Amino acid sequence: VSNYTALLLSRDGGTLYLGARELLLAVNTSHFHPGAPARRLPWGADEEKKRQCVFKGKDPQRDCHNYVKMLLQLNSTHLYTCGTCAFSPACTYINVQHFSLERDRSGKVLLEDGKGRCPFDPEYRSTAVMVDGELYAGTVSNFQGNEPTISRSQESRIALKTENSLNWLQDPVFVGSAYLRESLPAGNPEGDDDKVYFFFSETGKEFDYFENTIVSRIARVCKGDQGGERVLQRRWTTFLKAQLLCSHPEDGFPFNVLQDIFVLTPGQLHWRDTLFYGVFTSQWNKGGLGSSAVCAFPMRSVQQAFAGLYKEVNRETQQWYTDTGPVPEPRPGTCITSHTRHLKINSSLQMPDRVLNFIKDHFLMDSPVRSQPLLLQSRLRYHQIGVHRTQGLHGTYDVLFLGTDDGRLHKAVRVDHGVHIIEEIRLFPAGQPVLQLLLDQDKAGA
Numbered sequence: 463v464s465n466y467t468a469l470l471l472s473r474d475g476g477t478l479y480l481g482a483r484e485l486l487l488a489v490n491t492s493h494f495h496p497g498a499p500a501r502r503l504p505w506g507a508d509e510e511k512k513r514q515c516v517f518k519g520k521d522p523q524r525d526c527h528n529y530v531k532m533l534l535q536l537n538s539t540h541l542y543t544c545g546t547c548a549f550s551p552a553c554t555y556i557n558v559q560h561f562s563l564e565r566d567r568s569g570k571v572l573l574e575d576g577k578g579r580c581p582f583d584p585e586y587r588s589t590a591v592m593v594d595g596e597l598y599a600g601t602v603s604n605f606q607g608n609e610p611t612i613s614r615s616q617e618s619r620i621a622l623k624t625e626n627s628l629n630w631l632q633d634p635v636f637v638g639s640a641y642l643r644e645s646l647p648a649g650n651p652e653g654d655d656d657k658v659y660f661f662f663s664e665t666g667k668e669f670d671y672f673e674n675t676i677v678s679r680i681a682r683v684c685k686g687d688q689g690g691e692r693v694l695q696r697r698w699t700t701f702l703k704a705q706l707l708c709s710h711p712e713d714g715f716p717f718n719v720l721q722d723i724f725v726l727t728p729g730q731l732h733w734r735d736t737l738f739y740g741v742f743t744s745q746w747n748k749g750g751l752g753s754s755a756v757c758a759f760p761m762r763s764v765q766q767a768f769a770g771l772y773k774e775v776n777r778e779t780q781q782w783y784t785d786t787g788p789v790p791e792p793r794p795g796t797c798i799t800s801h802t803r804h805l806k807i808n809s810s811l812q813m814p815d816r817v818l819n820f821i822k823d824h825f826l827m828d829s830p831v832r833s834q835p836l837l838l839q840s841r842l843r844y845h846q847i848g849v850h851r852t853q854g855l856h857g858t859y860d861v862l863f864l865g866t867d868d869g870r871l872h873k874a875v876r877v878d879h880g881v882h883i884i885e886e887i888r889l890f891p892a893g894q895p896v897l898q899l900l901l902d903q904d905k906a907g908a
Contacts, residue, residue: 463487465584469900470533470541472558478900481530481543488561491902501561505530505571507548515548518605525549529584532599534592540564542592544580549605551576578603578613578623589636591658593685598658600636610634612660612681612701622689625697630825634664634679638723641685643730653800656685661723661740666705668773668782668826676745678706678720680738680764680831684797684810691811693818699810701821702795704767705830708742708757710838717742717755717835722899724849726860736761741844741864752843755835756862756881763831768795771828784828790814794821837874837881843867848901861906865889865896 468481471491478494480487486503493499507515507528515526525548532544536555544553553574555564564572579599581588588601596616603611603623610631613623624630638661644654659682666677681703689696708717724739738759743752772794774785792802794817798809807813846865851858860876869890874883889896 465529466898467584468530468533468543469898470535471900471902473535473538475902475904479533479541481533481545483530484528486530486533486543486556486561503556503561503563505543505545505554505563507545507550511548511550514550518549520549525584527584531580531584531588532590534590534597536592536595542597544576544590546580546582546584547576549582551580551582553579578611579615581607583607587635587637589639589660589662591639591641593641593656593658598639598641598660598683600634600639600660600662608633612683612698614683614687620689620696622683622687622696622698624701625694625822628822628825629667630701630703631662632665632667634662636660636662637720638725640723640725642725642727642733642736644733646731646733651800653803655797655799657682657797658685659725661706661720661738663718663720667775667780670781676718678708678718678740678742679703680706680759682768686798686810688810690813690815690818693815694822699813699818699821700795700797701825702768702827703825704764704827706738706740706757706759707830707832708740708755708835709832710755711834715744715746717744717753717757719743719745721754721844722846724847724901726849726851728851734761737849737860738764739847739849739860739862741847743843752867753838753840754842754844755839756837756844756847756864757833757835758876759831759833763833767827767829767831772824773826773828775823775826777823782826785824790817790820792817794818794824836876836879837862837883842870844872846896846899848899848906850901850903850906852906863899863901863906865899867895868892869894869896871896871899 463482465483470479478489484506488501512526516522528545528547530545534542536542541556553576581601590599598614600612603609611623615621640659643656645656663678666675669675683698684700687700721741727736743754772785773782775782844864848863850861862874864872871887872883873885874881
């Protein structure tokens with residue numbers, strides 16, 4: 463078994479599902495140890511797809527297999543999974559009880575087109591979250607891998623995606639996504655909508671330097687978005703993004719490449735207290751060859767950035783600048799709220815054309831979401847992060863689990879304004895990075 467590219471813990475914490483090359487596994491977590499027995503579910507690319515993959519010039523050993531890239535809980539009875547299927551991505555359903563792929567009446571596996579949901583290339587990083595039976599995904603939607611997309615699909619509503627021709631995304635590398643119930647508590651005066659957040663690094667076109675500058679981003683869309691009526695049909699009307707800036711407090715040196723994100727929310731009703739923990743590296747070397755930083759961004763700072771000024775792009779020169787001019791009403795990129803309902807706008811389909819035309823060129827916020835490192839490492843790179851909030855004798859503490867690029871796991875505690883490493887565990891031989899880290903919140907404090 464190779465290429466474990468997807469992990470999912472069942473809601474009761476009793477089963478760990480793994481997606482690998484041509485195979486899915488289910489492991490009982492109470493008997494979890496190297497070599498533990500696992501239920502196996504083969505899911506390979508069919509021979510015709512493999513032949514087409516080779517014909518298109520791909521490597522038959524590396525590229526022309528099915529790499530499972532996504533495993534999500536659809537409901538209590540089924541999982542939803544997607545794989546590369548020899549550069550012809552497909553998705554299907556897993557019956558949890560029997561741990562089997564769902565089939566139609568003729569006995570064939572029920573397959574759905576995975577384009578826009580799952581990458582073609584097994585090396586490409588993507589992200590997805592399931593919200594009430596609808597899939598929100600960040601990936602690439604074509605064979606060449608040069609059409610990035612953030613999309614929503616499934617169920618009965620209109621499928622939405624980012625607009626490629628407007629370059630809302632610039633060669634992104636997706637690292638995570640999260641769903642926050644910002645409509646809660648029910649009956650609150652703002653009447654805001656739930657949101658889905660995406661985290662990635664991409665080329666920062668607003669920085670006109672000699673080389674391509676990478677920037678880290680947080681982007682968001684509204685759950686209730688239905689696209690526009692005339693402008694932005696079948697496209698997001700609420701897509702906005704802002705820079706996540708994790709920089710050294712003394713010299714401002716930027717750790718500009720986001721490697722992983724963990725969204726720590728105390729509970730659905732307390733979404734305003736959410737903390738976005740990220741591990742960052744830099745595209746530039748400083749001191750040693752490998753360096754990384756851990757930064758945390760409070761929801762308050764994220765909201766301030768999305769409520770601030772917009773940047774505007776000049777389509778002829780591709781230059782970016784701060785737009786200090788008048789902003790249409792209701793505020794572009796906003797969800798449907800009590801305020802928009804007061805204006806008799808109850809759906810994105812009723813948004814005025816001037817608002818939607820504005821958002822086409824004003825999808826980037828002017829102010830970054832800033833943070834300073836809680837932890838700096840000059841000689842190693844962190845790849846993965848998980849965070850557990852625990853109750854101690856003197857209050858609550860955030861315990862961080864950090865996977866390195868050389869096979870180690872650091873356990874660290876956040877105290878006041880810093881993070882202190884309290885334990886190091888060697889997981890893999892040196893040179894083998896920690897590529898996936900999944901935290902069981904119920905057992906993390908044990």
